[in-house]
Amino acid sequence: MLTKRIIPCLDVKEGRVVKGIQFVELRDAGDPVELARAYDQQGADELVFLDISASHEGRKTMVDVVQGVAAELAIPFTVGGGINALEDMKRILRAGADKVSLNTAAVLRPELIREGAEYFGTQCIVVAIDAKWDEEAGTWRVYTHGGRKPTERLVLDWVKEAESLGAGEILLTSMDRDGEKSGFNVELTKAVSEAVNIPVIASGGAGGSEDFTEIFTDGKADAALAASIFHYEETSVKEVKAHLRNEGVNVR
Amino acid sequence: MIGIVDYGMGNLFSVSKALERIGVPYIISDKKEQLEKTDGLILPGVGAFRDAMKLLDETNLSDFIKEQAHAGKPILGICLGMQLLFDESEENGVFSGLGLLKGKAVKFSGESNGERYKVPHMGWNKLKFHQDSPLTADVEADHVYFVHSYYVSGEESDALIASSDYYEEVPAVVGKGNVFGMQFHPEKSGDLGMALLKNYTQYVQNTEVEV
Numbered sequence: 001m002l003t004k005r006i007i008p009c010l011d012v013k014e015g016r017v018v019k020g021i022q023f024v025e026l027r028d029a030g031d032p033v034e035l036a037r038a039y040d041q042q043g044a045d046e047l048v049f050l051d052i053s054a055s056h057e058g059r060k061t062m063v064d065v066v067q068g069v070a071a072e073l074a075i076p077f078t079v080g081g082g083i084n085a086l087e088d089m090k091r092i093l094r095a096g097a098d099k100v101s102l103n104t105a106a107v108l109r110p111e112l113i114r115e116g117a118e119y120f121g122t123q124c125i126v127v128a129i130d131a132k133w134d135e136e137a138g139t140w141r142v143y144t145h146g147g148r149k150p151t152e153r154l155v156l157d158w159v160k161e162a163e164s165l166g167a168g169e170i171l172l173t174s175m176d177r178d179g180e181k182s183g184f185n186v187e188l189t190k191a192v193s194e195a196v197n198i199p200v201i202a203s204g205g206a207g208g209s210e211d212f213t214e215i216f217t218d219g220k221a222d223a224a225l226a227a228s229i230f231h232y233e234e235t236s237v238k239e240v241k242a243h244l245r246n247e248g249v250n251v252r
Numbered sequence: 253m254i255g256i257v258d259y260g261m262g263n264l265f266s267v268s269k270a271l272e273r274i275g276v277p278y279i280i281s282d283k284k285e286q287l288e289k290t291d292g293l294i295l296p297g298v299g300a301f302r303d304a305m306k307l308l309d310e311t312n313l314s315d316f317i318k319e320q321a322h323a324g325k326p327i328l329g330i331c332l333g334m335q336l337l338f339d340e341s342e343e344n345g346v347f348s349g350l351g352l353l354k355g356k357a358v359k360f361s362g363e364s365n366g367e368r369y370k371v372p373h374m375g376w377n378k379l380k381f382h383q384d385s386p387l388t389a390d391v392e393a394d395h396v397y398f399v400h401s402y403y404v405s406g407e408e409s410d411a412l413i414a415s416s417d418y419y420e421e422v423p424a425v426v427g428k429g430n431v432f433g434m435q436f437h438p439e440k441s442g443d444l445g446m447a448l449l450k451n452y453t454q455y456v457q458n459t460e461v462e463v
Contacts, residue, residue, distance in 0.1 A: 003376045
């Protein structure tokens with residue numbers, strides 16, 4: 001049977017990983033390729049690179065990073081951040097990434113999802129969503145611009161629209177939980193996973209290996225993503241998987 | 253020397269890098285004259301079946317691949333490249349494939365016993381070996397990385413080398429004579445994927461064909 005995936009996320013700025021300085025066994029923890037290799041060895045199923053470069057130069061550097069990772073690694077990886085047009089997708093996917101992740105740009109112009117899916121196939125297009133509970137609406141709202149801007153869109157509508165436009169996967173971040181380390185947002189993830197027929201990656205809130213069981217069982221997530229708990233070695237991919245195996249969750 | 257067939261729809265970069273890692277010389281080409289000189293072919297592929305066959309037909313590569321396969325040259329189709337080896341596909345209509353293997357690509361229904369399931373089949377799934385093959389020599393059945401919405405059905409039982417279970421029996425490694433296919437991405441499947449690719453290149457090396 002298909003296994004549940006554990007996906008470390010790396011923030012890359014001007015070609016350097018900006019978290020992960022506490023990865024002690026590495027000679028250069030800022031080197032995306034080296035960090036990627038370390039995660040691969042721990043048993044990561046996939047990787048996500050988020051380009052948080054502000055400059056044009058930094059964006060260009062990301063292409064080199066993608067090529068370096070693709071040359072070294074035999075596991076799939078996704079690149080997000082700064083992908084606003086079909087040209088950006090071509091640049092990143094031709095450099096060797098397996099998928100691109102679209103966030104704000106897709107909300108501003110949903111046709112971008114269709115363009116990408118038609119050109120590269122739906123399996124290459126991940127739609128990332130920053131979701132926050134809206135008390136008044138009684139449901140979750142989509143935020144853009146790194147979670148700074150609320151939009152008119154509601155999460156459960158947007159995921160369906162994204163799927164129909166050709167999204168191959170949803171990367172769902174709970175802003176309510178992000179950075180809290182109190183566990184993933186089970187309710188949100190379950191609602192989204194049941195609303196669409198494509199895989200859902202849960203993100204935001206992982207505090208330790210025990211948080212992963214619930215998001216796969218009750219939350220119906222197909223994959224779970226975490227950044228800081230892996231970077232700061234609060235736990236490892238290996239540890240998380242050992243825990244999940246013990247709890248009867250099928251992992252690689 | 254391996255010839256990676258470049259017809260405009262493959263993830264050529266990952267496949268070529270994987271060959272570099274295992275130290276196997278290769279060329280990437282869309283020219284018959286060049287591909288003809290190689291000892292074995294790899295047919296990669298990502299995207300839609302119809303578009304891929306159209307490109308192969310337009311470039312006359314489909315006839316070339318058939319000729320080479322019939323003459324005994326080893327050929328390995330990966331992901332969509334594997335599906336292209338079969339008779340036909342039901343992806344967005346019914347379209348003929350290369351017809352080197354019997355069977356057709358059909359879509360995952362997305363429903364099993366009244367329960368919905370996710371399509372594409374995306375992620376790491378375990379292989380189950382059905383028979384011996386040079387491709388699976390000295391490797392243990394473990395997990396490999398799949399991304400696909402269509403799977404091969406109606407294959408001949410002696411062509412099924414390995415399968416995975418995703419609500420259906422999903423042919424994962426197929427092969428008959430010198431024609432092979434992998435539904436998953438060996439170039440993205442960690443150590444096991446690399447071992448399977450290496451086995452193919454070893455098979456190519458051991459098969460001397462004058463084509």
